Amino acid sequence: MLNYLNAKAQDYTIILSWAEQELRNLRQSRPEHIWLIDRLQEKIIESRFLHQQLRIIARIGIQRLYPRALPIIHDIELSLIHLTYYYLPALQRERKEDLYLRKILLQTANRCGLYWIKDIAVRLDNQEAIISVITECPVIFAPPQRSVSLLDIAGLYHELGHNVFQMFPDIVESLANVISDHFTNLRQGVGLMDPSKRAERERDIDEAQIYWNADRLNEFFSDIYATYICGPAFYYSSVDMAIKLISDPFIINPIDVHPPLAARVYACRKAINTGHQDEPLVIASQTIWNNYIRTFPRNARFSFICADSLLDRLVEASIQCIAELLNSVMPFGEPLPSANDLLQIPSGVTLESILNRAGKILLLMPDRYADWEKEALKSL
Amino acid sequence: MSTLGSISVRLGREQQLLRQLNSALIALEAEALGKSSDFGLSADEISKSRQILLDFIIRLRSALDKEPSSMDIQPLIHRLRSGMKPLEDWCNDLDALVKYLQSGNNLQDQDNVLPTLDEILSLLDSEFTEDIKRLYTR
Numbered sequence: 127m128l129n130y131l132n133a134k135a136q137d138y139t140i141i142l143s144w145a146e147q148e149l150r151n152l153r154q155s156r157p158e159h160i161w162l163i164d165r166l167q168e169k170i171i172e173s174r175f176l177h178q179q180l181r182i183i184a185r186i187g188i189q190r191l192y193p194r195a196l197p198i199i200h201d202i203e204l205s206l207i208h209l210t211y212y213y214l215p216a217l218q219r220e221r222k223e224d225l226y227l228r229k230i231l232l233q234t235a236n237r238c239g240l241y242w243i244k245d246i247a248v249r250l251d252n253q254e255a256i257i258s259v260i261t262e263c264p265v266i267f268a269p270p271q272r273s274v275s276l277l278d279i280a281g282l283y284h285e286l287g288h289n290v291f292q293m294f295p296d297i298v299e300s301l302a303n304v305i306s307d308h309f310t311n312l313r314q315g316v317g318l319m320d321p322s323k324r325a326e327r328e329r330d331i332d333e334a335q336i337y338w339n340a341d342r343l344n345e346f347f348s349d350i351y352a353t354y355i356c357g358p359a360f361y362y363s364s365v366d367m368a369i370k371l372i373s374d375p376f377i378i379n380p381i382d383v384h385p386p387l388a389a390r391v392y393a394c395r396k397a398i399n400t401g402h403q404d405e406p407l408v409i410a411s412q413t414i415w416n417n418y419i420r421t422f423p424r425n426a427r428f429s430f431i432c433a434d435s436l437l438d439r440l441v442e443a444s445i446q447c448i449a450e451l452l453n454s455v456m457p458f459g460e461p462l463p464s465a466n467d468l469l470q471i472p473s474g475v476t477l478e479s480i481l482n483r484a485g486k487i488l489l490l491m492p493d494r495y496a497d498w499e500k501e502a503l504k505s506l
Numbered sequence: 507m508s509t510l511g512s513i514s515v516r517l518g519r520e521q522q523l524l525r526q527l528n529s530a531l532i533a534l535e536a537e538a539l540g541k542s543s544d545f546g547l548s549a550d551e552i553s554k555s556r557q558i559l560l561d562f563i564i565r566l567r568s569a570l571d572k573e574p575s576s577m578d579i580q581p582l583i584h585r586l587r588s589g590m591k592p593l594e595d596w597c598n599d600l601d602a603l604v605k606y607l608q609s610g611n612n613l614q615d616q617d618n619v620l621p622t623l624d625e626i627l628s629l630l631d632s633e634f635t636e637d638i639k640r641l642y643t644r
Contacts, residue, residue, distance in 0.1 A: 176525070179532060182544050191535055193624055197528040197631045200638065204521055207642055255508035259518060267508070288511035292518070298577045336584065340577045344512040383509050 216247035239455030287348030357458030
């Protein structure tokens with residue numbers, strides 16, 4: 127073991143020095159990211175401190191301290207993964223298309239309540255995702271076509287939702303309380319029951335409660351945040367995602383950190399602002415969805431784990447968290463123009479407004495979409 | 507649908523907790539071994555480390571008794587409940603640990619509490635590394 131600890135200590139001496147040199151180079155070549163580079167440097171200083179602990183354990187050579195070395199190694203490894211897989215490549219390979227989307231996302235983040243965001247690094251080389259190791263400076267991934275097309279861009283609001291969830295640990299606790307209350311009520315409401323059936327029901331409740339772990343609550347909240355901020359456009363986007371993924375939307379997959387698609391679409395519909403209940407984009411999206419899920423049977427396990435009453439309360443609690451924690455942000459409530467005015471692009475239009483118009487044009491007059499989108503992109 | 511957003515949030519919180527507890531245990535062990543100066547630890551830092559471990563163990567012990575508990579320790583609670591060691595034994599060991607940490611004795615005086623701390627940190631580290639593997643295995 128001691129040989130290994132010495133080897134790792136040497137290993138990290140080289141890697142951490144290399145990483146610091148890379149950051150020094152970026153200071154020269156990417157001055158617009160200086161705030162982010164400073165935070166990355168702080169992360170390296172944290173790793174340097176851990177590295178020093180590791181070196182001391184190796185130098186002292188007392189076996190009793192060896193178990194303390196492994197968590198240090200794992201900690202440094204994760205920090206290096208974050209730095210070398212995500213942040214450094216995002217900054218080193220940044221292209222004009224990435225910078226274009228970065229500009230739009232920075233404006234969007236600041237407008238949509240993420241007042242703490244100082245910088246965003248964009249990588250247009252993967253599916254939509256976010257990594258917020260530095261909460262104020264996330265890396266956001268998206269496919270390359272996002273710089274030239276509005277289609278699917280609403281999905282990025284979900285990624286911003288993850289950043290909000292990371293910023294406020296109270297959110298997970300609020301949602302966990304909803305889960306706990308719901309299943310506690312179920313336990314208490316059983317009444318007289320055969321002991322074996324009671325035990326079975328207790329197991330079902332335990333399973334359901336464990337299912338709603340922090341990751342799934344994070345995914346759920348991010349959907350609600352996106353619907354709250356982006357409105358019907360995100361609801362349509364969730365319907366689109368659920369249909370194109372071609373799977374049973376009621377399946378409870380214990381490995382997937384995402385709740386079932388049927389639960390997600392239901393929750394997004396619930397989160398739509400009251401002013402948009404009769405909006406044609408909402409009604410058209412809901413009709414498409416209702417026709418689609420008709421072919422899938424709703425299984426009992428789904429109905430138990432993702433009961434409507436539970437999802438309703440999670441939506442309410444999520445919206446309450448958004449309203450309390452992001453108190454300057456308003457839900458998307460802009461009335462969408464009707465057919466004749468829909469193709470007009472007002473000056474100073476927001477991304478949310480553009481995306482809602484885009485969704486409506488796509489569903490109601492798809493032939494006009496391509497030309498309209500070119501003009502819309504110029505306005506951003 | 508990427509898992510990166512939610513799992514990276516969890517990994518970040520696990521990393522923070524594990525780092526804090528591991529550093530605190532290093533401080534107590536270093537003191538017990540007479541190696542505090544090697545790690546550059548002051549008496550005040552060692553005292554703070556003892557308090558960090560005490561606060562965590564009290565929170566963990568309380569979570570074993572009642573629900574709901576804070577979401578950040580739910581995976582650990584789940585591991586304790588589903589492991590080979592009976593829950594009652596865990597409760598007894600944690601009670602002993604709280605007494606020891608409150609007493610201010612160093613680890614040489616109370617070596618029987620060390621395995622409990624080791625076990626808990628090992629479980630946290632296992633959870634952490636499994637999550638790293640889920641995202642990053644080659």
